[in-house]
Amino acid sequence: MIALPALESIGFRRFSSAAAPSATPPKRIVCLGIGFGVTKETWFPDLADTGPAYKLPEGLSPLARHKSEFTIVQGCANKFSNEAHWGSTFWLTGANRYSVPGQNMANSISIDQVVAQHLGQDTRFSSMPLASSDNQGHGPGLSLAWNGRGKPVAGIDDPVKVFHKLFSADQMPLEQRQAAIAENRSVLDAVLTDARRVQRGLSKNDTAKLDEYFQGIRDIEIRLGKDEDWLDVPKARSPIAEPEPGLKGKDEIEMMYGLIVAALQTDSTRAMTYRMPGQSLLDSLDLGTNASAHNVSHYSPGPRMDASKARDKAHSELLAGLIDKLKATKESDGSSLFDHVALAFGSNISSIHYLTNCPTILTGGGANLKLGQHVVLPKDTPLCNVWLTMLQGMGINVERHGDSTGVVKELQA
Numbered sequence: 495m496i497a498l499p500a501l502e503s504i505g506f507r508r509f510s511s512a513a514a515p516s517a518t519p520p521k522r523i524v525c526l527g528i529g530f531g532v533t534k535e536t537w538f539p540d541l542a543d544t545g546p547a548y549k550l551p552e553g554l555s556p557l558a559r560h561k562s563e564f565t566i567v568q569g570c571a572n573k574f575s576n577e578a579h580w581g582s583t584f585w586l587t588g589a590n591r592y593s594v595p596g597q598n599m600a601n602s603i604s605i606d607q608v609v610a611q612h613l614g615q616d617t618r619f620s621s622m623p624l625a626s627s628d629n630q631g632h633g634p635g636l637s638l639a640w641n642g643r644g645k646p647v648a649g650i651d652d653p654v655k656v657f658h659k660l661f662s663a664d665q666m667p668l669e670q671r672q673a674a675i676a677e678n679r680s681v682l683d684a685v686l687t688d689a690r691r692v693q694r695g696l697s698k699n700d701t702a703k704l705d706e707y708f709q710g711i712r713d714i715e716i717r718l719g720k721d722e723d724w725l726d727v728p729k730a731r732s733p734i735a736e737p738e739p740g741l742k743g744k745d746e747i748e749m750m751y752g753l754i755v756a757a758l759q760t761d762s763t764r765a766m767t768y769r770m771p772g773q774s775l776l777d778s779l780d781l782g783t784n785a786s787a788h789n790v791s792h793y794s795p796g797p798r799m800d801a802s803k804a805r806d807k808a809h810s811e812l813l814a815g816l817i818d819k820l821k822a823t824k825e826s827d828g829s830s831l832f833d834h835v836a837l838a839f840g841s842n843i844s845s846i847h848y849l850t851n852c853p854t855i856l857t858g859g860g861a862n863l864k865l866g867q868h869v870v871l872p873k874d875t876p877l878c879n880v881w882l883t884m885l886q887g888m889g890i891n892v893e894r895h896g897d898s899t900g901v902v903k904e905l906q907a
Contacts, residue, residue, distance in 0.1 A: 517826075517827065518827070519825040519826065519827060519829065519831075519833075519834045520613060520761065520764055520834065521609075521613060521764065521834055521835075521836065521860045521861075521888045521889065522613075522758050522764040522765070522766070522834060522835045522836070522860055523605065523606055523609045523764070523765050523766070523835070523836045523837075523838075523860065523861075523884070523888065524754055524758075524766045524767070524768075524835055524836070524837045524838070524858075525586055525604075525605065525606055525638055525766075525767045525768070525837075525838045525839075526767075526768050526770060526813070526837070526838070526839045526840075527581065527582040527585055527586075527632070527638045527767070527768070527769050527770060527840070527841060527842075528581065528631075528770055528772075528809060528839070528840065528841045528853075529581040529582060529630060529631025529632045529769075529770065529772045529787070529841060529843070530579075530581055530630065530631035530772055530787055530788070530790075530791035530841070530843055530847075531581060531631075531791060531841045531843035531844050531845045531846075531847075531848075531853060532553060532802075532806050532841070532844070532845055532853045533553055533793065533799065533802040533803050533806050533845060534844065534845035534846070534848075535799075536551055536552040536553040536803050536806065537551055537552075537553035537554065537806050537845075537853060538551060538566075538568060538851070538853070539551050539566060539568075539868045541568065541870055543868065544867075544868050544869065544870050545867060545868065546562070546866050546867055546868075548566075548868035552803070552807075553803060553806035553807060553810060554566075554806075554810050555807070555810065556807055556810040556811040556813075556814050557810050557813060557814045557817075559814065560814055560817050560857070561866065562865065562866035563817065563832075563857055563865050563866065564817070564855050564856060564857035564865055564866070565855070565856045565857070565863060565864065565865050565866065565867040565868070565869060565905065566854065566855055566867070566868045566869070567854040567855075567856065567869050567871065567880060567902075567905070568851055568854075568868075568869070568870045568871065569851060569870055569871035569872055569873055569874070569875050570851070570852050570854060570871060570874075570875050570876065570877040570879070570880060571849060571850045571851065571852055571874045571875070571876070571877060572584050572585070572588045572842060572849070572852070572876070572877050572878070572896070572897070573874060573876065573897060574588070574589065574590040574591055574592075574897065575842055575849045576591075576849070577633060578843065578847035578848075578849065579631060579633060579788075579843075579847070580632070580633025580634070580842060580843075581631040581632050581633065581841045581842050581843040582631075582632040582633060582635060582638050582769055582841070582842060583601065583632070583633035583634050583635050583842070584601065584842055585638065585840070585841065585842040585852070585877075586604035586605045586606065586638055586639075586640070586767070586881065587601050587602045587603060587604050587605075587640055587644070587896055588602075588876060588877060588878035588881070588895065588896025588897045588898065589601045589602040589640075589644065589896060589897075590897065594644075599634065600644055601635075601640045601644035601645075601646075602640065602644045602896060603640060603641060603642045603644065604638060604639050604640045604647075604767070605838075605881040605884065605885065605895060606621055606623070606638070606639055606765040606766070606767045607621060607639055607640065607641055607642065607647065607765070608885060608890065608892065608895065609621075609764065609765040609885070609888065609890065610764075610765040611642070612890045613764045613765065613888075613890075614763070614764060614765060617761055617762060617763050617764055618724050618727070618729070618762050618763070619659075619660075619757075619762055619763040620720065620763070620765070621639060621647070621763060621764075621765035621766065621767075622650070622656075622659075622660075622757060622762070622763045622765070622766050623636075623637035623638060623639040623647050623648070623649035623650070623766070623767045623768075623769075624637065624649050624650055624651070624656060624750055624753075624754070624766065624767065624768040624769070625637045625648075625649030625650065625651040625768075625769045626651050626746065626769060626770060626771035626774070627651050627652075627771075627774075628771035628772060628773045628774045628775075628787075629769070630771075630772040630773050630786070630787040630788060631772045631787060631788070631791065631841075631843065632769055632772075634646070635769070636648040636649055637649025637767060637769050638767035638768070638769045639767050649767070649768075649769060653737040653741055653746060653749040653750055653753060654736065654737050654738075654739050656750070656753045657732065657736050657737055657753060658736075660729070660730070660732070660753065660756065660757055660760070660762050661729055661730060661731070661732035661756075661760075662729070663728065663729060672722075672725060729762075730760035730761075730762055731760075732756060732760075733756050733759055733760065734752055734753070734756050737749045737753075742771070742774040742777070742778060743771060743774040743775045743776075743777055743778025743779070744775055744778040744779065744808055744812065745778065746771060746774065747770055747771070747775065747812050748812055748815065750768055750770075751768075751812060751815065751816040751819065752819065754766050754768065754816070755816070755819045755820060755823055755831065758823075758831060758835065759823050759831060770809075772787035772805075773786060773787040775787075775805060775808060775809075776790060776801060776805060779801075779804055779805070779808055781800070781801050781804055783797050783798075783801055785797065785798055785801055790802050790805065791843075791845075791846065791847065792846060792847070793846065809839075813839055813855070816837075817832065817857060820832035820835055820837075820858065832857075832858055832859060833858075833859040833860070834858075834859060834860045835858035835859070835860045836856075836858050836860035836861035836863070836884050836887065836888055837856070837857045837858040837860075838854065838855070838856055838880075838881075838884065839854075839855040839856075839857075840852055840853045840854040840855060841853055842877075850873070850874060851873075852877050854877070854880060856880070856884070856905070860887075860888060861883070861884040861885075861887030861888050862887040862888075862906070862907050863883070863884070863887055863905050863906070863907055864904070864905055864906065864907045865907075867904075869902075869904050869905060871902065871904070875902070876896070876897050876898050876899055877896075878894075878895045878896035878897050878898035879898050879899060879900060879901060879902050880902055880905065881895045881896065881898070882894060882895045882898040882900070882901055883901040883902045883905050883906065886901060887906065887907075
């Protein structure tokens with residue numbers, strides 16, 4: 495027999511825990527979603543005050559030391575959004591929720607999963623969505639991530655679980671893990687055989703349902719193949735200590751940010767999202783009020799508005815700390831992790847349940863964006879234009895994303 499050469503394009507990949515680092519560090523993406531939005535009076539810069547010399551507003555004041563390293567974008571919206579409590583469901587997809595006949599809600603692929611399709615082949619985890627047990631303000635979904643069929647991707651909602659997923663060795667012997675994958679494959683084969691028996695004579699709607707079912711099976715097969723590729727490759731050594739159990743609110747977010755940096759630093763994944771908590775963050779700030787995250791989002795001058803402003807500042811402090819960590823983490827070529835990460839922070843909800851002017855902060859050097867700016871775009875510019883600009887800036891050659899109409903030239907460096 496004459497064997498084919500080891501061709502990466504037909505599935506062969508060479509993995510080694512001791513492989514030499516790439517001369518050029520890879521691109522990564524991180525998307526941080528905050529749910530209910532911000533305090534419009536104190537978070538957004540003045541619309542007339544654009545460019546690099548804009549005055550940083552009160553809600554973003556903790557980010558002052560990084561002012562030259564992030565850009566604020568105003569004017570964007572997802573035109574198909576019409577749910578004032580869904581801060582993240584369509585944030586990264588820009589989907590038309592009624593575009594699929596017969597469905598009450600339909601979504602499409604999120605930007606992180608587009609990145610995962612292009613950059614996730616050579617990492618243990620194609621993507622890693624993070625979540626929180628506190629889901630106020632976010633809407634349907636299991637994380638910020640939605641796959642190519644518009645189905646929700648589950649997120650890990652506990653820092654301890656994230657740590658073990660990334661860095662803890664699997665205690666099951668290799669042979670048993672191989673056997674488990676083989677068993678899962680045989681189950682899939684049996685299921686496919688049964689499904690194909692009923693293909694003939696189906697209605698158009700049933701055929702579409704069955705096609706979606708087959709795609710789900712293919713997704714599982716791909717995941718099993720990925721697991722098989724990495725069976726004998728040890729996990730990376732963690733650069734941080736295991737988190738304490740039970741972290742909530744501000745402590746949880748800070749630890750999740752640390753885990754994001756650790757995951758990217760060890761090249762365990764190159765696509766991460768984090769659907770952040772709302773209520774537990776408020777509870778952790780000791781504001782002297784029992785207001786719910788929902789009620790605070792309906793603020794008016796007084797205690798609710800004070801709580802909303804305190805939440806904004808807490809997020810800015812945490813984001814400033816994350817940028818510090820990214821800048822302090824060095825790559826193999828001497829550059830910083832910050833230089834190769836494209837990071838977006840924001841929400842589909844603007845303020846008090848308004849769905850226009852989505853709060854948007856962009857930072858990191860991974861998407862070749864013009865940083866240190868306040869950019870005001872025409873009202874209701876598709877937010878997906880920003881996501882498309884990021885994708886193309888990362889070297890991912892896609893023509894559109896969601897309802898995008900083109901790239902934002904004002905953001906391109």
